[in-house]
Amino acid sequence: xxxxxxxxxxxxxxxxxxxxxxxxxxxxxxxxxxxxxxxxxxxxxxxxxxxxxxxxxxxxxxxxxxxxxxxxxxxxxxxxxxxxxxxxxxxxxxxxxxxxxxxxxxxxxxxxxxxxxxxxxxxxxxxxxxxxxxxxxxxxxxxxxxxxxxxxxxxxxxxxxxxxxxxxxxxxxxxxxxxxxxxxxxxxxxxxxxxxxxxxxxxxxxxxxxxxxxxxxxxxxxxxxxxxxxxxxxxxxxxxxxxxxxxxxxxxxxxxxxxxxxxxxxxxxxxxxxxxxxxxxxxxxxxxxxxxxxxxxxxxxxxxxxxxxxxxxxxxxxxxxxxxxxxxxxxxxxxxxxxxxxxxxxxxxxxxxxxxxxxxxxxxxxxxxxxxxxxxxxx
Amino acid sequence: xxxxxxxxxxxxxxxxxxxxxxxxxxxxxxxxxxxxxxxxxxxxxxxxxxxxxxxxxxxxxxxxxxxxxxxxxxxxxxxxxxxxxxxxxxxxxxxxxxxxxxxxxxxxxxxxxxxxxxxxxxxxxxxxxxxxxxxxxxxxxxxxxxxxxxxxxxxxx
Ligand SMILES: NC(=O)c1ccc[n+]([C@@H]2O[C@H](COP(=O)([O-])OP(=O)(O)OC[C@H]3O[C@@H](n4cnc5c(N)ncnc54)[C@H](O)[C@@H]3O)[C@@H](O)[C@H]2O)c1
Ligand SMILES: [Zn+2]
Ligand SMILES: [Zn+2]
Numbered sequence: 001x002x003x004x005x006x007x008x009x010x011x012x013x014x015x016x017x018x019x020x021x022x023x024x025x026x027x028x029x030x031x032x033x034x035x036x037x038x039x040x041x042x043x044x045x046x047x048x049x050x051x052x053x054x055x056x057x058x059x060x061x062x063x064x065x066x067x068x069x070x071x072x073x074x075x076x077x078x079x080x081x082x083x084x085x086x087x088x089x090x091x092x093x094x095x096x097x098x099x100x101x102x103x104x105x106x107x108x109x110x111x112x113x114x115x116x117x118x119x120x121x122x123x124x125x126x127x128x129x130x131x132x133x134x135x136x137x138x139x140x141x142x143x144x145x146x147x148x149x150x151x152x153x154x155x156x157x158x159x160x161x162x163x164x165x166x167x168x169x170x171x172x173x174x175x176x177x178x179x180x181x182x183x184x185x186x187x188x189x190x191x192x193x194x195x196x197x198x199x200x201x202x203x204x205x206x207x208x209x210x211x212x213x214x215x216x217x218x219x220x221x222x223x224x225x226x227x228x229x230x231x232x233x234x235x236x237x238x239x240x241x242x243x244x245x246x247x248x249x250x251x252x253x254x255x256x257x258x259x260x261x262x263x264x265x266x267x268x269x270x271x272x273x274x275x276x277x278x279x280x281x282x283x284x285x286x287x288x289x290x291x292x293x294x295x296x297x298x299x300x301x302x303x304x305x306x307x308x309x310x311x312x313x314x315x316x317x318x319x320x321x322x323x324x325x326x327x328x329x330x331x332x333x334x335x336x337x338x339x340x341x342x343x344x345x346x347x348x349x350x351x352x353x354x355x356x357x358x359x360x361x362x363x364x365x366x367x368x369x370x371x372x373x374x375x376x377x378x379x
Numbered sequence: 380x381x382x383x384x385x386x387x388x389x390x391x392x393x394x395x396x397x398x399x400x401x402x403x404x405x406x407x408x409x410x411x412x413x414x415x416x417x418x419x420x421x422x423x424x425x426x427x428x429x430x431x432x433x434x435x436x437x438x439x440x441x442x443x444x445x446x447x448x449x450x451x452x453x454x455x456x457x458x459x460x461x462x463x464x465x466x467x468x469x470x471x472x473x474x475x476x477x478x479x480x481x482x483x484x485x486x487x488x489x490x491x492x493x494x495x496x497x498x499x500x501x502x503x504x505x506x507x508x509x510x511x512x513x514x515x516x517x518x519x520x521x522x523x524x525x526x527x528x529x530x531x532x533x534x535x536x
Contacts (some may be wrong), residue, residue: 363501
């Protein structure tokens with residue numbers, strides 16, 4: 001079968017790989033019909049994630065058709081069209097039982113801090129991903145969800161990660177009616193977070209980025225205020241200024257370790273890899289939130305250390321909430337919101353590529369070319 | 380050992396201010412139902428799978444992709460002798476990633492497959508949407524290659 005093949009930072013190609021096999025009675029083999037590239041894949045593509053082995057296939061956002069089932073999977077049948085949450089979760093460990101599917105303790109032999117994720121290096125379990133014709137899906141009786149007849153398949157595709165992640169970012173912010181929310185990052189995740197902030201009753205939603213085309217998009221899509229940090233000398237001071245000098249009630253980091261905007265963070269985090277990526281957005285989030293406010297982190301950082309003003313977290317009495325998204329926990333609610341027409345995630349898709357064009361797709365998404373917001377691979 | 384056997388109920392004031400609502404976890408931990416969890420059936424490894432030493436055993440499922448091999452594999456095996464809390468774990472892994480890149484270029488060439496760096500790095504997309512960056516990159520590579528070849532010639536003399 002054809003699959004994406006990582007060859008080193010900024011280098012990928014499409015190669016023939018052996019067909020995946022059932023390795024556990026709860027596995028399924030899924031034929032991928034659509035897959036995305038995610039901002040999280042860029043951390044791998046940029047070579048920032050330790051134990052990203054050459055030859056890996058990335059891709060954790062995909063939908064497809066069930067082609068083979070292990071003996072213990074009874075809730076699916078061959079031919080079912082499924083959306084597959086990006087977390088690999090057993091559904092029966094102490095963490096899964098608490099709804100922390102992202103933190104399943106039975107899916108990642110190589111690390112304990114993170115759970116298992118499709119196509120996300122050996123840091124997340126060493127599984128091949130969905131940027132391929134076929135994929136092995138472990139715990140197929142837990143994650144994969146049959147796509148309802150009346151749901152657009154590209155909406156279903158974005159329910160595997162982006163929409164739940166934006167939603168969880170807002171949810172972890174504990175947003176209450178009347179709150180001012182600042183979202184750092186106008187990528188797919190930040191766009192969804194800004195959109196979802198309204199569902200919790202925010203009174204004001206502000207999005208910060210430096211890409212004008214993304215700010216234009218989110219302004220219309222999520223009906224929010226937008227500011228370009230390139231034109232602000234000091235984004236933190238600016239946010240204080242527009243929030244009565246107190247700061248926002250909730251700040252959301254939807255940027256993660258590939259942040260721009262601060263030379264020291266960029267050099268130490270992205271060039272020299274002396275910290276686990278550049279924590280510029282998180283730094284700004286901590287410093288722009290109100291005393292006693294909440295910082296919600298969904299932007300991804302590597303496993304080592306980051307330079308953030310932890311003293312200010314203490315002195316301001318900030319509550320930090322963070323996690324990978326437990327997609328399965330949120331799916332019932334979000335599928336309904338999509339079916340009811342409240343949320344329309346597929347509208348953020350700007351590019352569609354064939355699998356063969358993946359190297360160009362990665363380049364376009366990574367370098368933010370051609371006004372790209374969300375690229376999809378059509379198989 | 381520091382373990383002191385104690386009967387909590389005889390400790391003065393034990394639990395008098397306990398407040399189950401003061402729980403910042405999210406989703407809030409279910410403490411009432413004594414959630415314990417069970418283990419799924421164990422997958423059997425067919426290849427070498429490196430295991431975090433912060434775990435007592437393999438997780439019930441795991442990926443079998445790209446077992447460690449070569450020098451990068453040795454480094455990875457070393458890294459996995461240390462916990463996730465130590466630089467001795469992460470730095471060798473980062474180094475192994477860089478080394479494996481070159482090991483794999485050699486493997487590619489051995490198989491008669493010369494890597495097409497232009498295509499692999501999305502050169503076509505850059506040519507179409509970001510020519511200045513592409514030209515800068517190509518110039519940098521050319522200058523680098525020139526300097527290295529000059530240095531080599533000197534060395535050989
Ligand atoms: N927690 C989860 O489960 C989860 C799931 C999916 C993605 N993520 C993470 O969310 C983050 C965003 O993902 P994405 O797909 O939207 O990526 P993306 O790369 O498309 O978007 C990131 C955006 O942040 C902007 N940005 C850079 N520096 C900034 C700064 N200092 N302040 C404000 N904006 C800045 C960029 O211009 C870009 O528009 C990534 O770190 C990704 O790994 C987390
Ligand atoms: Zn993703
Ligand atoms: Zn679990």
